[in-house]
Amino acid sequence: MKPAHVILGVHVTDRLKDAVTVQKVFTEYGSLVKTRLGLHEIGNSPEGIVLLEVVGGQEAWKAMAAKLQAIEGIEVKEMVFSH
Template identity: 35%
Template structure:
């Protein structure tokens, strides 16, 4: 991957309380591809939401990114997509 190129994956989790463990297991298994991870969900304390958004900065091969995305998309209530960003030289 070039220095001026980034791959970002966004993961929406609809039923966070029930699916978080499976999502976490998959992300841990593919941890060597993940350079940066950011988890976001609405709510605090007693009004914690049941859906969330995870944003990943990925490294490695495109084929591996697609495998990770496909593994996540098999889970009920989980949708993952990725995109490549590249700055022109």
């Protein structure tokens, strides 16, 4: 059986306030991140979404998701595509 494709959606409600903290978590778990895509409105919108395609064991990416979720103003959603 092939490993699942896992996408984490990270909603950041205040990019200016939380960018450094979120980036530290991304760096800590950098070996899990296969693809990273940032989406945000041009202009003054403080919100943004980062989509992460992650690899590795479920325990590892769940730990990263939990650490991100613990940051005030951050919401994390998981999409898991199994074969």
